[in-house]
Structures are given as structure tokens and as C-alpha cells.
Amino acid sequence: MRLFELDDAKCVKCALCVRDCAFRALKIGEDGRPVLPDEAKCMKCQHCFAICPKGAITFDGRRPGDSVPAAGLPLPKGEEVENWLRVRRSCRQFRDADVDRRLVERILKCLGNTPTGCNARGLTFTCYPTRESMKAFKTRFIHAIERHRDGPRLLPRSIAIPAIKMRRGGEDIFFRGAPAMLIVSADEKNPATATPQQDAIIACANFEMLAQAHGLATCWCGFLKMVQLEVPEILEQTSGLSRSTPFYAMLFGYPAVRYARGVQRDGYAKVVFDEQGET
Ligand SMILES: Cc1cc2nc3c(=O)[nH]c(=O)nc-3n(C[C@H](O)[C@H](O)[C@H](O)COP(=O)(O)O)c2cc1C
Known part of the structure; x- marks a missing residue:
């Protein structure tokens, strides 16, 4: 099967697809229609497929009629997205309940749309x-800490103290008592990967947005990243993630609390407009 297939009868030779091809893999052929002379140059972003106003392109077997039509699709308004960013929160109090499995599957399916470098x-x-499954993960985690050659007390304090607390059934500083967790990892050996760590973090940010939009609470689990940096063998034994696997993690579940208002961070970041002309 060819990557790029064109329905000649539908193509109106507008060349929108050629102009939108980021790697300039698509060319205008002799008859004025687009051609993909070298499939190896294509990064399979499907922009040609997405932009074609006539649905003339079948890409890698994907037919235009099976896509979500962009026109007329209800999207949140700019103000609504702004509101979302103002009131989104990292939640550290979760209800003691499993998340609806179909909802998790739905969110993870949509998360496949996250961009990658x-x-x-x-x-x-x-x-x-x-x-x-969280309990099993945490049990493996505690065992890995207990079996560590240095013993938990000699591990970095930032890991040892919460670990000792958790082992005693005290506060769960690492995982915030969340009933579920997502770890997004990237394949560092994928030759196409230019930005694996960024890709994992961006996917987590998109997961946060999707999950909160569906009424779930989330909390970044940067702590696992710290474990990978400080005592990688603990993470290897707990999750199979190697010391060099690019990843990030997000805790989630139903919220046990509601926030009554947004925090005040408008103007929190320094904004610089660099409008220097040429010197
Ligand atoms: C990359 C990253 C890592 C984080 N790691 C943790 C973590 O390990 N545990 C935790 O409770 N919160 C973690 N947080 C949450 C931050 O503390 C939180 O985003 C910040 O206090 C602002 O609060 P907000 O998210 O409710 O706006 C992390 C946030 C980010 C962006």
C-alpha cells in the first residue's frame, strides 16, 4: 500500500497539500497534481490529508470520510479555555473510588492525538x-526501597522520609493517595524521536486537560522523575522504566474536594515582546 493515494477525479490541483508539507516531501507532478516521490521523506503528519478541501487524499490507508470533520465541530471558545487554565488545579485529595474504565479508555484513545517532535x-x-493496580505498584515500590543496598534511611532524604512514612501506612506524599496513575514514556531508541522527554510531558499536560474536562482530578507526579534521577534501580524494579527512559507521570481519580475560586497568577510570568528592528 502506498502512503499517499490521490483520487484524481476529486483533486482540484489547488496545491494546498503541497504548500502545507513541512518536509517538502510532496511535489507538484507533471499533471499539476500532488505526488510523493520519496516516501522516506514523509513524516506522516497527515497535514496533506487534513487540509485537502475535497477529501481527495487517502493517507496510509486512512480515508477522509473516517476523519472527524473540522468544520462545524463544537470547540470551546477562547474565553472558555482561558477559564479552564485559571481554575485547573493539581489535586491532592482523591475520592476512594476507581475511575470509570470506559472514561479512562476514552481519554487515552483521544490522547493519541498529542503532538510529538x-x-x-x-x-x-x-x-x-x-x-x-496502584496498591500493587506501591507495594513493589516500597519493596524496592526496602531491598535497596543502602537501606531506606541512607537514600536521599527526599525519597527516604516519604518512603518510611508510606511504609508505616502514613501520608502518601509520593502518590497522594490517588486511585490511578498514567505514565507516559517515549521510546528513546526510536530513530525518529528528537524530543522524547518533551513529548512525554506534553502528553501529560494534554492528559491533565482532558481528564479535568471530564470531571477527574489530576496531580503531576514529578516525584517519580526524581526517583529515576536519584535511585534509578528503584524505578526499574517497580515499573520496568530504565534509568534513561524519557517519561512523565500523572496521578488521577475523582476529586474529594472542590476549589471555590482560581488562584491569582495572571501576570505571573514575565512577558517580553522583543520588537527590535534589524540593526
Ligand atoms: C512538572 C511538574 C511536576 C510536579 N510534581 C509534583 C509532585 O511530585 N507532587 C505534587 O504533589 N505536585 C506536583 N506538581 C504540582 C505543582 O506543585 C503544582 O502544579 C503547583 O503547585 C501549582 O498548583 P496548581 O497545579 O494547582 O496550579 C508538579 C507540577 C509540575 C508542573
Whole structure:
């Protein structure tokens, strides 16, 4: 099967697809229609497929009629997205309940739309979707800490103290008592990957947005990243993530609290308009 297939009868030779091809892999052929002479140059971003006003392009077997039509699709207004950013929160109090499995599957399916550098894709979404799976993960985590050659007390304090608390059944500073967790990892050996760590973080940010839009609470689990940096063997034994696997993690579940208002961070970041002309 060819990557790029054109329905000649539908193509109106507008060349929108050729102009939108980021790697200039698409060319105008002798008859004025687009051609893809070298498939290896194509990063499979599907922009040609998406932009074609006539639905003349079938890309990698994907037919235009099976796509979400962009025109007329209800989208949140700019103000609504702004509101979302103002009231989104990292939540550290979760209800003691499993998240509806169909909702998790729905969100993870949509998360496949997250962008990756050079369209490398190849992300893995490892989900611990229930309290039971989280409990098993945490048990492996505690065992790995206990079996560590230095013993928990000699590990970095930022890891040892919460670990000792958690082992005693105290506060769960690492995982915030969340009933579920998503780990997004990137394949560092994928030759197309230019930005694996960024891709994983961006996917987590998109997961946060999707999950909160569906009424779930989320909390970034930067702590796992710290474990990878400080004591990578603990993470290897707990999750199979190697010391060099690019990843990020997000805790999630139903919220046990509601925030009554947004925090005040408008103007929090320094904004610089660099409008220097040429010197
Ligand atoms: C990359 C990143 C890592 C984070 N890691 C943790 C973490 O390990 N544990 C935690 O409770 N919160 C973590 N947070 C949440 C931040 O503390 C939180 O975003 C910040 O306090 C602002 O609060 P807000 O998210 O409710 O606006 C992390 C946030 C980010 C962006």
C-alpha cells in the first residue's frame, strides 16, 4: 500500500497539500497534481490529508470520510479555555473510588492525538487504572526501597522520609493517595524521536486537560522523575522504566474536594515582546 493515494477525479490541483508539507516531501507532478516521490521523506503528519478541501487524499490507508470533520465541530471558545487554565488545579485529595474504565479508555484513545517532535509518535501510555493496580505498584515500590543496598534511611532524604512514612501506612506524599496513575514514556531508541522527554510531558499536560474536562482530578507526579534521577534501580524494579527512559507521570481519580475560586497568577510570568528592528 502506498502512503499517499490521490483520487484524481476529486483533486482540484489547488496545491494546498503541497504548500502545507513541512518536509517538502510532496511535489507538484507533471499533471499539476500532488505526488510523493520519496516516501522516506514523509513524516506522516497527515497535514496533506487534513487540509485537502475535497477529501481527495487517502493517507496510509486512512480515508477522509473516517476523519472527524473540522468544520462545524463544537470547540470551546477562547474565553472558555482561558477559564479552564485559571481554575485547573493539581489535586491532592482523591475520592476512594476507581475511575470509570470506559472514561479512562476514552481519554487515552483521544490522547493519541498529542503532538510529538517531528511526529515521531511511539509513546507508551502505561496506566495503573484501579486502586488495586496502584496498591500493587506501591507495594513493589516500597519493596524496592526496602531491598535497596543502602537501606531506606541512607537514600536521599527526599525519597527516604516519604518512603518510611508510606511504609508505616502514613501520608502518601509520593502518590497522594490517588486511585490511578498514567505514565507516559517515549521510546528513546526510536530513530525518529528528537524530543522524547518533551513529548512525554506534553502528553501529560494534554492528559491533565482532558481528564479535568471530564470531571477527574489530576496531580503531576514529578516525584517519580526524581526517583529515576536519584535511585534509578528503584524505578526499574517497580515499573520496568530504565534509568534513561524519557517519561512523565500523572496521578488521577475523582476529586474529594472542590476549589471555590482560581488562584491569582495572571501576570505571573514575565512577558517580553522583543520588537527590535534589524540593526
Ligand atoms: C512538572 C511538574 C511536576 C510536579 N510534581 C509534583 C509532585 O511530585 N507532587 C505534587 O504533589 N505536585 C506536583 N506538581 C504540582 C505543582 O506543585 C503544582 O502544579 C503547583 O503547585 C501549582 O498548583 P496548581 O497545579 O494547582 O496550579 C508538579 C507540577 C509540575 C508542573
